[in-house]
Amino acid sequence: MINSIYLRRKNKILIKEGNNKLPDVYLASILKNIEGIGYTFSKKLMDTIRTLSIDELEVFYDSIIAELKKIVGHNVEYKPMYPNFPKQVMDSDVCTLYINAIIHYITLDLPKCKVQERIPLLDNINLRVIDLGEEEEFKQICIDLLSSKTSISEADKEDIKWFVEEYKDDVNSIIPKDIPLKENVALLASLLLKHTNRANDILFNHIKTSTDVLRLTVALSDGDTSLATNTKFRNFKRSERRLILSLLENCNNITEDMVRYKNQWIRLGEKLHPFEYKGKYPKSFQGFNIIRNNIKIETFNSKIEKAFLNNDIIKSVDLLKTRPGEFARRLDQLLRSTEYWQYVIDNFKKVCGEIASPVLMQVISHFKHRNKGNDLRVFFPKGNVAKVYAIKNNLSLINDEACNRVVKLCENELRTRFSNLPQLGNVYIDEKLNDYIVPFSQRSASKALRTIVRGSKVDISDGNTIRFFLWWKEGLVGNVHTGRVDIDLSAIIYDKNWAYLEHASYTNLKSDKYKICHSGDIVEAPNGACEFIDIDINSIIKYGGRYIVMSLNSFTEQPYCNLPECYAGWMMRQYPNSGEVFEPATVKDKIDVTADTRICIPVILDLVERKVIWSDLALKSNPYLYNNIEGNEKGMVLMGKAITNLSKFNLYQLFKMHANARGTIIDEIDKADIIFSVDRGITPFDIEKIMSEFM
Template sequence: MRNVIYLKTKRKLIVQRGSHVLPPKYLATAMKNIEYLGFTFSKQLMDAVRTLSIEEFAALYDQLVTDLKAMIGADVIYKPMYPNFPQQVMLASEAELHIHAIIHYITLALPDYEALDRFPLLDQVGLSIIDLGSEEDYVQMIRGIIQANSSISQQDKENVEWVIANHDSLEAFLPEAIPLKENVGFVVGALLKYGKAETRLIGSYVKTATDVLRLATALSDGDVSLAANTKFRKFKRAERRLLLGLLEQSGSAIVEDMLRYKNRWIRLGEILHPSEYRNQYPRCNEVFDILRNNKPYETFGAKVELSLQYKDAWLAADLLKHRAGEFARRLDHLLRITEEPLLMVYAFEDVADQVSTPVLLQVMTHFTHRNERHELRTFFPKGNVAKAVAIPNTLPVLDPEVCEAVVETCKNTLLSRFSKLPPLGRVYVDESLKRFVVPFSQRSASKALRTIVRGSRLEMPPGSTIRFFTWWKEGMVRGTHTGRVDIDLSAVMYDKNWNYIEHISYTNLRSGKYKAAHSGDITSAPSGACEFIDIDIASVVQYGGRYIVASLNSFTEQPYCDLPECYAGWMMRKYPNEGKIFEPSTVVDKIDIAADTQICIPVIMDVVERTVIWTDLALRKHPDYYNNIEGNQKGMTLMGKAMTSLVKPTLYDLFKLHAAARGQETEREDDAQTVFSVKRGVTPFDTGTILSEYVV
């Protein structure tokens, strides 16, 4: 499992060098086989593998192939409704397509077509390199995830939990401090779950009442971001004493912390029974009494809101200087209601060094683009479901001098902070990193072949045809059968102004004008089912198209989290009628769909700029009637506009600051000691490294 985690996260393997000489034919055969899956070995990995015995190599190879197939979706059988897709769909008559669809809807049977021989794949595919790793790098990878200064993905949580469960000694993995409170609750919860929690360690991690609430939430398998309510389980007496003991020693702001989540604390108190321990934990008993009986208590938040209500900017600033992060988040509001905005910037400057790096980067980016007239402002609410909220941009214009002063304050604070980190030497920063967003929040990121941040733009590989695919299965989940599951794959085309021009779905299997085709609507998946969509890029551009939005709709209305398996992805094909319909080596991305939603938008394609906009979003609102692409046009268009006009801090901005503070920039990548680029050095896919070493 260690190498499974390492492979998925960093495309590396740990291989203990042996004293054997592996016959060349074994290595050559293995590498030829994994080329079919789109991967190859680095020279360092080949050298290490050559020292293994045949038995050791066979075990390594068998596990590697199993893992690679699962990563790209090549571990299942793809049987589309029309096995000779796409040509078969494009050449069939309307009557033939209609009759087969009706028969399938009535009987669930697929048409009886023979799969014809296809010409072998001619596409030249760039291979992903699997490198040789080390125990030290693996440990640092896990440690970096734990001490990330931002929320981590579900995949990262599962990896960390496996490490906690399966390593006797955790000293090397656990840092002295965990900066993000969400991660505190999750990690301490896992330590307690597997009986590996030391009192000293827990005490150093859990410091506030909200930390205790997150821990109770983690122990109840809830959402540690606290964005959603949790049904707390019954705790054992020892667990109750632990939670109350940690709460008793929380900071001086215990009452205010607990009032933020008043109703949850009242429910938790009904399980913890603090009155039973009133002599041992008198402070806890007193605070729960305030919450249960609604005793008056003026909070910091109430004072700030009252000052803002009366537009007393300086009273609010005086309060907020004791909570610098909140000051930063409310700075735009303060600047809008004060008559002396530059003085307000100077007040913020006094506390800027107390603001976290993620918040400073976001404030800097916000004020850099503050007066640009974007149609929408887009936010990603906290929680485990990947939602986006887009609202009209009605912010009034601010004095450019004021905006520039805020930007300089943030920039200078970050430069000062980064300058205290180890030097980087000569640094190369790839301009292509302007297309990649800094990974501030990954809690709702889906498991994927390549995990990057929403709004980031990937370069589209060479090829003429985009092939979207999905695979899903119905069956037993947590002791209950899903019933029939019908997942619909759709693609909608828009022009540069987001005006609808065409869609491909089960309601419209093909478009001659845009050279697009759907492989056929399958409505049940007892053994798994698949759907494909092909879209010719040149024809879309020729007739004024620019954006293609891929979407997945649960027609039978099961949330994706209640399915045994469901994923989507896309390939780039040069000759769509050649090679198999599903060619593993042509898979560019695969994303597991497991959110508590019925509508998912994995990617948006900008076919004019040939970029892929990573969205990984859920639409939570119910459509007008059926859950299909036609019923979600408004939501699709809004999300498309929001994601293509997103203004967020980029990796280029972040790494340029590090280069200025810690090294000397060079224009030649080959001259650099530290490289930040899309393919070499620190890349956008090294999320753990970025969060733990550069967003600090």
């Protein structure tokens, strides 16, 4: 498991140096085998492997090859409906493809055809280099995750759980001094309670509000600590109930905080039985009594809403100054509600130093683009499902000078804040980082070969054919069988204005004009099933295409979280009829699809700019239509427009701000003390490091 995490996050492995001299033939054999998966070893790692015995090498190889195959999706067998894809599909007439599909739907039989011998892969492959790691750097992964200033993903949380269980006897070595995010506090405290006897420091030093206590109980019940969804609370032991109520009793203003999540507290009260302890924990009992009996109290939010309703800017500002983070989130509403914007900004300046850095960055980005006339306003709701909402932008304009003052104010505060951090020396910053978004929220991010931030843009490498792939399996999840599972892979072509041009899916396996083709629609997967789509970039651009939306649709309506396994990705193919249909060395990205939803949009392609736009989005199915491309096309367009036109704070801006505050920017990369780039030094894929050290 150590190397599973280390490989996925850092492309490194841990291996103990031996006392032997391994013949080069063994090392060469391993290098050749992993080369076929798209990997090789650094010289430092090769030198360490040379010290292993043959038995040690065998154990090492068996573990590492299995992990590498799993990472790129090469641990399963791929049997597309048309095994000689893509040529077989492009050479077949539409009638034959249609009849074969109908026969498959009725009998589940696949078309009988001779599997032709394929010529070897002709593509040039840039191998990923695996380096030798160190245990301290490995532990730092957990420290960085817990130090994150923004929300982390489910995959991140699973890694933290492993670290706590593995290092439970030396748990202080993986815990940072400061844990800024309350969700991480709840997760860590719950893990320490479950696996160690060292939870008290976290519990009594970091849990300070009733919402902190609620998050802890949610974490102990394996629920959503963002509190965006309801949790089915487990039964707590008497000792746990006393601990939870004692933590709640030590908090201030508990009732107002409890009102914010009233329904969840009512359900939790059914498990805690606070009436039994009303003598020992009277404040807690009183809080539960108020929410259960709907006793009205005046809350901060009700006061704010009343002030806005009465257009009382002075009252609104005075209230918001007591909660600076909320002031930042309400700043736009304040500024468009009054002509006295100077008064609002002057008071915002007084509390700016108390606002979290990620929030200040979002304020900067918002007000930089506030009056640029964007057609849509885009929202990513809090929660563990990657949804996006886009509505028409009908907001009134705000004075340009006010917008500029807010931006400068926040920039100055961040620059001052960053200047107090250790000096960086000479700094090189790659301008390509303008294409990568700062990780403000990774809560709903999927586990992937290379996890980056939603809305970021990755260069499409050399080659003219992009091959999407999908693999899924039906079977038991827990003790319940999924039944027949049919997941459909689709690709939709739009022009520069998002007008529909063509699509490839089970309803349309090929297009001679746009040279796109689908490997065939498989409708059951007891042993796993796969689908592929090939996209010829030049032909699509030639006929006016620009955007391609990759879509996965659960035709049989099971949510992805209820499947044993489902993942998708894309390859870059220079010679699509060479090599196997699935060539692991050509895989650029692979994403595990596990959301509680029935439609997923992993990526959107901008073929004109030659960019892959990382989407990782969920879309609700249309209840009146089959769950297919035709039924969801309007939603696809809206989400496509939203994700391709995001105006968010990017990594170039972030790193440049750090460099200006605590270093010197230089143009020569080899003379830099620290490098920020796409493929050297600190990269967009070092998300946990960015979230902990630079935000």
